[in-house]
Amino acid sequence: MMNNIKKLHFFLVVALMSMFALPGLSLAAEGPVVSVDWLAKNLQKKDLVLLDVGAFTHYENGHIPGAIKAFGPWQTMNDKFVGFMMPDVEVLAQMLRDFGVNNDSLVVVYDEGVTVKDTEKSARALWTLHAMGHDRVAILDGGFAAWDVAENPITTAVTISTPGNFKAAFKAAKVATLAEVKSKIGSSKVVFVDTRIPEEHFGHEKVSHIKRFGHLPGARLWPDKYMTNAGVDFAPSYLKDIEELKQMAVGVGIPADKNVEIITFSNHGKSAAMGYFVLHDILGYKNVKIYDGSLLEYAPEKGLPMETNSWGYKTM
Secondary structure (H helix, E strand, C coil): CHHHHHHHHHHHHHHHHCCCCCCCCCCCCCCCEECHHHHHHHCCCCCEEEEECCCHHHHHHCECCCCEECCCCCCEECCCCCCEECCCHHHHHHHHHHCCCCCCCEEEEECCCCCHHHHHHHHHHHHHHHHCCCCCEEEECCHHHHHHHCCCCCECCCCCCCCCCCCCCCCHHHEECHHHHHHHCCCCCEEEEECCCHHHHCCCCCCCCCCCCCECCCCEECCHHHCECCCHHHCCCCECCHHHHHHHHHHCCCCCCCCCEEEEECCCCCHHHHHHHHHHHHCCCCEEEEECCHHHHHCCCCCCCCECCCCHHHHC
């Protein structure tokens, strides 16, 4: 009986690790978020690819040893010069190979780690890798700021990567298009989540290049700045505790059904990536995608509805 219990425990552990450790690989992440302690212990592992997605100048002023300078391009204008979207799949695949990514690599991404705007960069990179068919990705909690606060080593030496063998297996289900959004607005089966600040959601403010005020009809408001502790007591941009994130999800009107279809959006699709990361990777929602063009693409379209001064709850 005891042997059977031990066997069951072993297989449960293997199942929990399977998302982040492939058969035959010694390196396994703690989960979709890794701590600076974990990274410090595993920095020299051959299966690890560490990507610094912060600004070029920040990398040059000091970065984590072994990190690849990987600021971008994670987004670019589309062929109609509308929207700030994911580049062509093969362009991204070549970029990832240049960064040293193999199909079996564990990729850890990090950013400056000071504000949620920094963390958005890592979330966008993670979502892009997922869309490219690479699921073994984790974000360094607190980014470079957390690494620095812990007094871990820093270098200015540029890391030269060995080209990887990454091949893309694009997952269209990770990306919502304008046509898809148009067809699903008003559907009771789809939840739209706006990750911008309340002033933009309600239409009291907008950035200059977004053509109209407001949000997609029925969208729930969950600003990504509420998802981290950035700036609290001068702390790095650590993710909120999972229980607090669960409470917020309930509070903003996200259904409990983990299979519900969720489409996140923002101005340019960057803060929307934070919504994707928290909902999909932290809270376990299985059917989450980003409207990649977001309002930069949607708002100029004449005849498409936008709402101001309203809560998404009215469609629940």
